[in-house]
Amino acid sequence: MNLGDFDALSFDCYGTLIDWEAGIAAVLGPWAGEHGLGLDDEALLSAYANHEAHAEADTPAALYPDILARSFHALADQLGAPLSEQDAQRLAASVPNWPAFPDSTAALTALAVR
Numbered sequence: 001m002n003l004g005d006f007d008a009l010s011f012d013c014y015g016t017l018i019d020w021e022a023g024i025a026a027v028l029g030p031w032a033g034e035h036g037l038g039l040d041d042e043a044l045l046s047a048y049a050n051h052e053a054h055a056e057a058d059t060p061a062a063l064y065p066d067i068l069a070r071s072f073h074a075l076a077d078q079l080g081a082p083l084s085e086q087d088a089q090r091l092a093a094s095v096p097n098w099p100a101f102p103d104s105t106a107a108l109t110a111l112a113v114r
Contacts, residue, residue, distance in 0.1 A: 009111065014098075017108070021045055023098025024068075027091045028075075035081040048075050065092035 003009070014020040025041040028048060032039050039047075051074035055067045062070070069088040076083035 003111065017100055017104040019099050019101050023094055024048060024091065026097075027087075027094050028072075031083070031087055032079075032081070035079075037079055037081060039079075044075075047078060048072070051075050051078070064095065068092045068095075 011017075021041075025045055028044045029041055032044055037044075048071060051071040052067060055062070055070045055074070059067070059070075069092040072088045072091045073083055
């Protein structure tokens with residue numbers, strides 16, 4: 001494939017360029033630890049992902065920060081742990097801090113010169 005044959009490329013950023021799992025786990029993990037839940041990041045992310053999928057299906061026009069907060073509330077309910085609105089908003093506001101995968105910069109740079 002010759003990338004020069006294309007005027008534009010499009011792809012999903014989350015999971016491709018941005019490590020959304022690390023970003024979400026950075027908020028869920030400390031919260032779970034504070035409440036003695038004893039769940040590792042993988043277990044938290046797996047449970048959380050189900051709630052996010054339902055929130056997106058139930059409210060497809062909702063803004064992503066609202067989906068994040070709603071999903072976190074549902075996770076807390078499932079796990080029987082308290083969740084303050086401040087904690088829910090911490091996840092909702094965390095997106096700009098989610099890390100890029102280590103190879104994202106180099107990959108985008110390589111694509112930009114073509």
